Amino acid sequence: MNKASLFGTLAVLGAALLGTAGHGADHVASVGVPAARLITEDQYVNTLKVVFGPGLKLAPRFAPIPRVQGLVAVGSSHATMTAGALDQFDNAARLVADQVTGRENRDFLITCRPKSNTAADDACAQETLTRIGRVLFRRPLTTAETKAYVKAANQNAESIHDFYRGLAVSMSAMLIAPEFLYVTQPTQTVRGKTTLTAYGKAARLSLLLWNSYPDDALLNAAESGALNTPKGLQAQVERMVASPRLQAGVRNFFDDMLVFENFETLSKDATTFPTFTYKVSVDAREQTLRTVAAIVRDDADFRDIFTTRKTFLTNDLGSIYGVRIDKPDEWVPYEFPANDPHAGILTHVSFTALYAQPGRTSPTRRGKAIREIFLCQKVPDPPANVDFSKLTNPDPSLKTSRDRLEAHRSNPVCAGCHKITDPMGLGMENFDGAGFYRAEEQKAPIDARGDLEGVQFSDAVGLSKALHDSPKATSCLTQRMLGYALGRPLDSNDEALVKSLNEDFINSGYRVRHLMQTIAINDAFYNVEDRSAKVPTKEASNASSSVQKQGS
Amino acid sequence: MYGKMTNVSRRRILRGMMNGAAVTVALPYLDCFLNSNGNALASGEPMPVRFGTWLWGCGITSQIFVPKTIGPNYELTEQLAALKGYQQHVNVFTNFDVNTDGRPNLCHYTGWVATRSGEAPTGRDVLPRPSLDVLIADEIGATTRFPVLGLAATGNPRSSVSFRSADQINPPDTTPADFYTRIFGPEFRDPNSPTFTPDAYTMARKSTLSVVKEQSDSLRKTLGAADLAKLDEYFTAVRGLENRLQIQLEKPAPALACKVPTGAPKEPPAGIDSVDLGKRHNLMVDIAVMALACNQTRVFNMVYSEPQSTTTRHGESRPHHASTHEEGIDGKLGYQPTNAWFIARAMEAWAYTVKSMADFKEGDGSLLDRSLLFAGTESNLAQKHDLRGVPMMTAGSAGGAIKTGIHVDGNGRPGSAVGLTAMRAMGLKLGEWGVGAMKVQNSVSEVVA
Structure with a gap:
């Protein structure tokens, strides 16, 4: 597969006809190379239903995410927050917290019982928030986080005179925290090579295969370090591909x-x-x-x-x-x-x-x-300036x-x-x-x-x-799948990987599950290039500074 | 809204506070009392001014849109006929150009972006500078629950003309019911309620936001430069939420003209049929008027139709945009009748907005008197995506800063001049605005009071 057929068709068309740059290139150049992905509506629903069960009533409407290189999944690393967009997350968070702590659901969604419904209960708040927080933040809460959210829950329970309302406030705060809303790229350096941490890998893997944050088993594999071993990674990928939840990802x-x-x-x-x-x-x-x-x-x-x-x-x-x-x-x-x-x-x-x-x-x-x-x-x-004179008063014989x-x-x-x-x-x-x-x-x-x-x-x-x-249709699918998996625009550095994945995809008999699985166990999928540290373009720098100055 | 309220004492307002709990009570709210003339606050401060933008797509039929005379008392043309009785509030700006500095004329995109941001975009996914409503909201919006509101009568969540950048677009409400809930849902505090008790749950929510902020340090260490910028934008949004919660914890200023709607309106059918679109638009305007009057926001944006208008007409196979390109020119009329029909529907909706605000009494005047509306489209003749003579209109005097009822011939001036005029009228101290050929230093003097 040559360069033109993989990435260049866009440019070829543009150059041949208008000499214009491609859609993705424009977009990337204007904003630098961000990597943290904003959660989508479906990911939000899929994740919370893992935590709280399928009975949760959720139909959130979030601000549209820009579509980059044909995919919202790629654009999710470009999306930035506005006050209006945060309002929508805040509304959804309160709806979730209200349902979870409400009288109808609390007895089976909250596994502990407070000593009193009208006062703080440190132990029950801690048990609940650490359990939920582990899934929302895709890793165990730090000691400081646990302390802060539990303390807030306790203080609020005392001021509202309601344990569950106090808990709901902390829960909804966690649901709008950047640690939940943005999937970042936590890294580790082993023997001079920088890759995602096991928790970072778990998140990327889970978004690819299930379009959701990791479940308990995947987090356990991250926690034990198994996900950092080829065998452990393979076992998780096989488990996830075999799961009915793969359908959500597909x-x-x-x-x-x-x-x-x-x-x-x-x-x-x-x-x-x-x-x-x-x-x-x-x-x-x-x-x-x-x-x-x-x-x-x-x-x-x-x-x-x-x-x-x-x-x-x-x-x-x-x-x-x-x-x-x-x-x-x-x-x-x-x-x-x-x-x-x-x-x-x-x-x-x-x-x-x-x-x-x-x-x-x-x-x-x-x-x-x-x-x-x-x-x-x-x-x-x-x-823009087309002469439509031949089209006006069209010939009725046409x-x-x-x-x-x-x-x-x-x-x-x-x-x-x-x-x-x-x-x-x-x-x-x-x-x-x-x-x-x-x-x-x-x-x-x-x-x-x-x-x-x-x-x-x-x-x-x-x-x-x-x-x-058409070989182009096949390679297009491969490109789209890799962009979807990585959640960022592909560029010329990804060319070799796309070529290799495409050949493997063809050799597999064009099986999408195989392609997803191959990406999921590929080391390159977990590599972290220091893309977001690149110096933004002048235009992007100006945009950022103006945002900070203006407030909202 | 700041209505007369002579029988409410300072003591009475303070008594409403949460049993004397340690709650911030914003004493300046007592300035809500009007002076004896009903045209200013008792403190002598001018009454608040509001700003709104209004977008319709696919330009105009200039033969039946552009008034024949320049200056005051212009005669209403066929396409502006819906403004009858209200034209004294409306300025019409024609013959103002959008200059691209050699950048491509991106069909149905360049025109509206350039007039609202002062710069022609380089690509279809580029919004190079913040839109004027956002700059105005930064100036006047911080003291209301919603610094800026977006409304899309199109029903499309991507219909927004309010942005700081292409990645930071303010999302609109797309149905009257959603908009109603946002404004008058459970979090709404009636400014005219005789009692006020700060809500303990809201206080708890606000204080817990500090946990969110404090715990972000470890996250910050994992981010590169571009993501750090995104995190900063996120925290700007958090401060906005914090501000909104703080506002809800304070006794709202009385707003005597505020009449809280009794419930969410009945939704018209979804879709972009012109009749349903018009109903949806009007319902949203009704709520927006009350949102302004009830002091919930001071800045809003309405997208009546997409810049590449997809509005349909019963029985007509072509939507608006297609008709601009494919419809024949009527030999007798000299223009495309179906295209003109769609534009006339848009002008009816615009006129509804103007009338709704002009007829709404506030103090000794109307809501429109203390507002400035900016209406625009993306081209002149949509068939040719013509950026020469991109029409704009304003309505209202921004509290006396703008003369009204005038038809201004731009004579080729940059279209950004109207935006600059609007921003200055809203109190922004701008020496210039725009980039390249769209950079302007001078307001449209014909309408500056």
């Missing part, structure tokens, strides 16, 4: 890579697509995640996500696919027939409807999404999207970008803006021919097959 990775957060604001014109309801959009996201997760669970070839006819449907989704599902509110495994136009996730509603206009298709959006999501390429911004886009491409300025996106996007034209299959548009037959990187196809199934066979 689903989150694909949800992030497929930019499914866009579902949260997806809406269709109700007049044009009356059957595309909110429930359909929720189910469409879930359908694709279930489909992909099943491929990973079965240890099948990753590339099958582009071609599989096996999926899961609900009654509501069935109405879009023209498939009758008799069981309301239930997920049903389903396999499209061999000659069906649906095969692979590109033909799922999650793709066809997400990358479309509210009332119709958009071959340009679809082509752009294929390039950016599955090939890790960056489609340049359109030029019935199909292809006709209209061909007219658009007659403008050489437009053609530059559209030739990158449209040959792929037009391959999806048999699916309208809500994902319904159609053979015609305005009674004109749809021509869904196109090409992907020189491979000709005649329809979406052919496009999907071309993507399945």
Whole structure:
């Protein structure tokens, strides 16, 4: 795999067409190279449900994290706090603490009993806060931390005359502490080599495989030092990969890579697509995640996500696919027939409807999404000053999207970008803006021919097959997985590692679990380069100092 | 809000404190009493001034937007018709440019970023300098529960125009119910309640924040330079939270115009259909007006539509943005009618904001009299992403600092001049603002009182 195919496609496209720098490069240059990752909504929920059980009612909404190199997981190391963002963490923290210490739950979530409900109880506060704190901070609390949080709980219990309220205050303070909200990189130097500490390794490993902070067993392995041995690390990785919790990690990775957060604001014109309801959009996201997760669970070839006819449907989704599902509110495994136009996730509603206009298709959006999501390429911004005179008062004889886009491409300025996106996007034209299959548009037959990187196809199934066979799609997956694992932007220093992982991934039969496992036991995954100590750019320095001066 | 309250004594306020417990009582709050004219605090200090920004996407239809005459008493045009009866409060700024200094014109991005931060961005993920609302909040926001509030009628949590940098964006509320809860939820203290007892739980929360701060030393040692900067920003946010809790522990100043809503409003359907969007916007404005009147904030931002407006219209296959590029120009009208329709809906929403504040009585005037609203978009003609003549508007006089009811022809002046004028009106002592071709020293003199 050469440099261009791994990292350079973005730059190649940019240089060839506009001479612009890539998305990630701009972002990194502007802020220096931070490493501490801000907890995401899903990580928050997954972690707290480990501590307090699945019965905890949690639906936190935190400030959006910037998407860097295609992933929120990578952007999480860029996210910084604002007063508004901290408010959201504070609200969530109090909701958690109130539930845990509330009358309904306290007897089974808090393992000790205070001598009095209306006064401080040092022993019970200490037992509770050290147990919870170990998971939240991903390591045992220091003596000073324990003392300080317990002392606060005691003082507050006395001033409020309520042991549990006092405990809740300390608990909610721990839930907004930077030690909880930020996953940092604690390091150790052994024989001149700097790596993450065992607790640091545990955190990185757990975020990769489970999208959660470490559980008790993993922390125990860190505490005993077992995680610092190849055998101990291997044992933990095998345990975690075998766990049902791997599904949470896999689903989150694909949800992030497929930019499914866009579902949260997806809406269709109700007049044009009356059957595309909110429930359909929720189910469409879930359908694709279930489909992909099943491929990973079965240890099948990753590339099958582009071609599989096996999926899961609900009654509501069935109405879009023209498939009758008799069981309301239930997920049903389903396999499209061999000659069906649906095969692979590109033909799922999650793709066809997400990358479309509210009332119709958009071959340009679809082509752009294929390039950016599955090939890790960056489609340049359109030029600002385009002459649209040829597009105004469009010729009514132009019935199909292809006709209209061909007219658009007659403008050489437009053609530059559209030739990158449209040959792929037009391959999806048999699916309208809500994902319904159609053979015609305005009674004109749809021509869904196109090409992907020189491979000709005649329809979406052919496009999907071309993507399945594309080495770039494979290497893109590898890049995304490594960026997801490390939680920071990849750069040229990571090139050799990506190349090696990609070759191993191919040799494994394109098995995602194998790729995750290989990353998880790789020494390089735990190396810590002194990235955050690099001198920030002048621009970044200015930004930082201005923030400090201004306060908030 | 600082209404007249002649029958409340200093003793009465002090008596409300927590049984004489050692609680900080902010005596300056007694300055809430108005002078006999109802136009200033009894101490002679001017009444507080509020600031808001309002964004709509996809520019204007200049033929039916730009008033024909310059100066006061401009005639309302078709696209500004919704302001009828309120135009005396509104300044219209046309023919102000966004200059990029050779940086790319990033479609639907450069225009709004440059007018709100004084610098054209170098890339789509770059927000080079803090937005003007944040600078204003630093000046006037610290004494309220929320130094700055964000609202996204779009329902999109990424719809925010309030930032210190690209990585430090203030998150908006995206539904009226969430916004209501933030302001008037359990933590709200009615400023007009006859009694006030500092909440022991809030006191405990505030004091426990010191534990969070004190225990961070060991964490600090593990961080590199960039992460240390992030940690500093985190602690700035913690100080903001501490400040908010402190404010909640003090007897709030009476706000006679404050009428606490009785409950969260009924949510309109999700989505960006123009009708639902308009309802969501108006509900949020209603709450924002009361949040200002109840002294919960002095700075807010509203995103009515995305800069690349995705607003839809029933039965119209193209959303707003697509119509700007694909709709034909009506031969008779000379412009794109559907695009113009979307802009007119945006102007109705803007007019609703202006009216809501103008009709809200406060002291001897209105809430709008003591406010300054800054409205803007990201281009002139969205079809061409035109950065020449990016329109802006202001409403309100900022307590007399700004003349109103004027149409100003910028004649090619940098668009940042309007932002500088707004910030100076809000009390910022700025000699200049902006970078490169967007750097300005002079306010828009036509509207400076």
